[in-house]
Amino acid sequence: MRSRFFPPVFKGRLHDARTATSIGRLLGVAFVVCFVTGLISHVMQHPPAWAADGLPSRPVWGYRLTQGLHVASGIAAIPLLLAKLWAVYPRLFVWPPVRSVRHALERLSVAVLVAAAVFEVATGLLNTTQWYPWPFSFVPVHYAVAWLVAGSLVLHIAVKAPEIRAHWSRRSPGTLALPEEDGPDRRSLLAAVVAAAGAVTVTTVGQSLTPLKDLTLLAPRHPDHGPQGLPVNRTAAAAGVGRISAEHYRLTVAGPRPFTLTLDELRGLPQHEAELPIACVEGWSKSAHWTGVRVMDLLALAGAPPHARVRVVSLQTRGGYGVSEMGHEYARDPLTLLALHLNGRELAPDHGYPARLIAPNRPGVLQTKWVGRLEVLS
Template identity: 75%
Template sequence: MKIKPPRLPRLSAPPLPSFSGKLHDARTATSIGRWLGLAIAVCFVTGVISHYLQHPPDYLVNVLPSRPSWGYRVTQGLHVASGIAAIPLLFAKLWAVYPRLFVWPALTSVRHALERLSVAVLVAAGVFELFTGLLNTVQWYPWPFSFVPVHFAVAWLLFGALILHIAVKYPEIRAHWTSRSPGTLELPVAEGPDRRSLLRGIAAAVGAVTLTTVGQSFTPLGRFDLLAPRHPDHGTQGLPVNRLASTAGVTALTVADWRLTVVGKRSYELTLDELGALPQTTVTLPIACVEGWSKSAEWTGVRVRDLLERAGARPGTAVRVVSMERRGAYRVMEMGADYADDPLSLLALRLGGQVLSLDHGFPARIIAPNRPGVLQTKWVSRMEVI
């Protein structure tokens, strides 16, 4: 006689969470999504500009423009500001739509599968981009990968997921874009906080984080710069410093016998006194860093194009600049022809009328228009015509 194994009791599926209320409907999600989409679009476009100015491919080196001189300051300031503003918007958007994550069955059609895929990638990439970008503003990197290439690659993934999500959800977005009535809701409606109150609260949160951080680049609002990691007026000689001389391994002893070497058809060397005896030019240019802070300052030094011409270089020639620092990803920097020829590009010796401090690049540093701060090379010891 065959003995049948006892049947195990069938476990019932756990009850799915139940959500209701005006603030979990499609209209609310669409209203927040408009702001979030705009913030991400601005952050993406300015981020691409920043990346190619900081890491130009060979075909762009001599094409990138040096004007407007404040261009990088504006685009990078917008990049960081829009990224920070997108954080509360992302939280609000997720709060409005998260009940949809518990809808059953999980997949009902090909279109529904694409929608869920786009949402998964969009949320993961969005959280990764915004929070790694935020940590970059304070120069904290608690991960094993290189920030710049990974952040840039995931930005394209985020943008692609956003386009796919908009395409899949376009009928719902269109239906709730301008309608003031609840319309066809995805979830039951119950009494709850007013949608306008929620949106005003979100706007206030976005305004607060923007107001208390944007002053690091938009100096008229510097007095409200409470949460940003940098204040434009705090630092040696009235200017913030990201990379200290001690970090770069440059000391007073290192620069004691400093000479500038310029390599070209007619290579030459100059002592600091000889460099200071050449015709000096004073310009007002901003230092604008990838972390989002920036400030204009008065710089005095010798035009880069004058130094290159003395070495026999023709107009339209690029230059390679080498720093005295012992280590660093930007120890060697290449400057395209448009920058090298620009009369605002200097090998600066003074800041605000004073000799450069060691932390600001003494004896000499590069200052050029429309450039990321990491490419404004400090402690310059060598320039090569290329």
């Protein structure tokens, strides 16, 4: 005897288009902010050849702001996404599953959008804790799936545009057909969702918005916790950097007039100070007081041309980002330092002793530590 499929019946209220549209507006804003700031972060970390020399070094807090917004909007999107899925999940069980070409496109866009969105917020959240329980490289996959989310979201909005338009506001004609008694419940639901998004934001954003640092109950990092009052992502031990003695350290500057400096000679050059933030891709950031030699002065000693780029090479033996490159905007900025001191004290080993790069408006992973070589690039 052939059995017949009976889709489940959902009797709960608020699983309707009006509720889904109201939550979707908030989720859409979070996704757009997260996507745009994510693009900025990716270009800053992995600039294409045509943009490498055009990346700006000012404002000094630029990357701190955009990456802080990226992580904050991504975390805020988590309760919004869960609420959105709760509002629409009964539609996953509609029967028949495909009714027309338009319906098939709608369901395809929803399937791709849901899978990609859940993947993005889940992997992004784990990245803030530096936990990678997967075999693939996080950065390129996260970047590629971000475009998948954006494309499927545009397709989904295009397919659902008539319904979205009908339920966009209280004055929209489509809202008149909804039961009036659901209004208070819907407002309560939206208030709870906004409160949840606000709560996770307030209790995590202090890792970059330091005036709220005492509220970082859920943040994986506190901006004050770390050697010399500044967090670190990779320790000297994790980077394979052993004890570097002042007597044996040498800085090599390769250019038209190459030279090598001992640590004492580096300390003997004119020292400059700068108040600059470390802004990490995982979302935390904090300003600190740095003292060291201006990179532009070292380039001048090496006879570098005005628009030369610079490759910075670390003494680390393990881990990524052991080599970084700077366009001339960074290299010639008077605030870009080869820092020897942090907050008035000699650099701790985990902060890059004996010398590290610190530049304005630059991702933390590119602020190379344990610098052993500068190469002038034409």
